[in-house]
Structures are given as structure tokens and as C-alpha cells.
Amino acid sequence: MRGFARLLPVLVALVTLSSTPVLAHGGDLVYTGAAGPYQVRAFANWAEGWLDYSVDLRNVSTGARIPGAEVRVTVFENGVNIAQYTAFESGSVYEFVEQSPEEVHWNLVLDISSALGPAKLSHSLDLAPTNWVWPSVLVIGGFFAAVAAHTWTARRRARA
Numbered sequence: 001m002r003g004f005a006r007l008l009p010v011l012v013a014l015v016t017l018s019s020t021p022v023l024a025h026g027g028d029l030v031y032t033g034a035a036g037p038y039q040v041r042a043f044a045n046w047a048e049g050w051l052d053y054s055v056d057l058r059n060v061s062t063g064a065r066i067p068g069a070e071v072r073v074t075v076f077e078n079g080v081n082i083a084q085y086t087a088f089e090s091g092s093v094y095e096f097v098e099q100s101p102e103e104v105h106w107n108l109v110l111d112i113s114s115a116l117g118p119a120k121l122s123h124s125l126d127l128a129p130t131n132w133v134w135p136s137v138l139v140i141g142g143f144f145a146a147v148a149a150h151t152w153t154a155r156r157r158a159r160a
Contacts, residue, residue: 027052030127034060036119038112043093044104046127051100053085053125054093057112065092069114076107103128 027045034040039058044051053073057066071087071094087094104127112119 030125031123033121033123035110035112035121037061037116038066038119039063040110040112040121042108042110042123042125044125044127046100046102046104049099049102050097051104051127052095052097053087053108054090054095055087055110056093057114059116066114066116069094069112072111074109074111076109077105082106 027043029041030044031040031042037060039060041056041058043054043056046052055071055073057069057071058064059066067089069089073085073087073096074081075083075085083098085096085098087096104125106125107122108125109120109122112121
């Protein structure tokens with residue numbers, strides 16, 4: 001039983017790390033580039049009708065985070081302006097969370113303004129719903145397989 005007690009934290013860590021993570025602050029990396037004095041990384045995630053979009057702004061020269069910037073995001077779909085959002089500072093990123101369709105095929109235009117000056121950039125955003133069922137089944141199945149292997153080994157040792 002002591003072997004299982006030593007193995008349990010490792011199993012918990014494996015289950016936690018291999019499961020689909022909760023995607024906070026935007027989720028998957030969808031854009032990396034530079035615009036004027038800014039190094040920009042954008043992250044996005046769609047879940048249950050909500051789009052979580054985040055922008056990480058850094059000084060292109062120093063790599064330092066840029067606090068106090070103003071980030072406006074204009075959304076175009078098929079060349080038509082359908083929305084405009086302000087990404088508010090949230091921790092180390094600028095973020096907005098808004099309702100959106102299940103599939104997103106947009107062109108985004110970011111207008112950035114801070115003490116470093118203005119900049120403008122655009123990028124496409126294509127998101128489709130993710131299927132988390134099979135990864136979850138595999139993780140849960142792996143956990144129960146590990147418990148079964150431990151039980152089988154413990155019973156075998158007890159008989160010897």
C-alpha cells in the first residue's frame with residue numbers, strides 16, 4: 001500500500017496535466033506578430049456560446065509588458081463590420097469575453113494605443129467547437145487502468 005501512496009501524487013499529476021485544461025485568458029495562440037513598437041500575441045477560445053479573446057502586448061525592443069494600453073478590436077465577417085469591442089486589461093493581458101456563433105471565421109483589426117504610440121494590425125480568427133469527450137474518456141480510462149494494475153500487483157504480492 002505504501003507504493004500506491006507514493007504513486008498516487010504522480011497519477012493525480014498525470015491526470016491533471018493530460019486532461020483538457022480550462023482555457024482562461026483566451027486559450028489557444030491564434031496570432032503572433034509585431035506592429036509598430038508592439039510585439040503582439042493573441043489567444044482565443046470558444047466555449048458554450050462565448051468567445052474569450054486575449055491580447056498579450058509587449059515592447060518589441062525590451063520584451064516588457066505594456067500596462068495601461070487601449071486595445072480596440074473591430075470584427076469583420078465577409079468584409080462587413082459586425083462588431084467592435086474594447087479589450088480591457090485583465091491581469092497580464094487585454095481581454096474581452098462576448099457571445100459569438102459556434103463557428104467563428106472573422107477578420108479582426110486591432111487598434112492599439114499607449115505611451116509608446118498607436119499601432120494597427122489585422123489577423124484572421126477561425127475557431128470551431130472542440131471535442132473534449134474522447135480526451136476525457138482516455139484520461140479517465142488511463143486512471144482506472146493504473147488503479148487496476150496497482151490492485152493486481154498488490155494482490156499478487158500478497159499471495160507470494
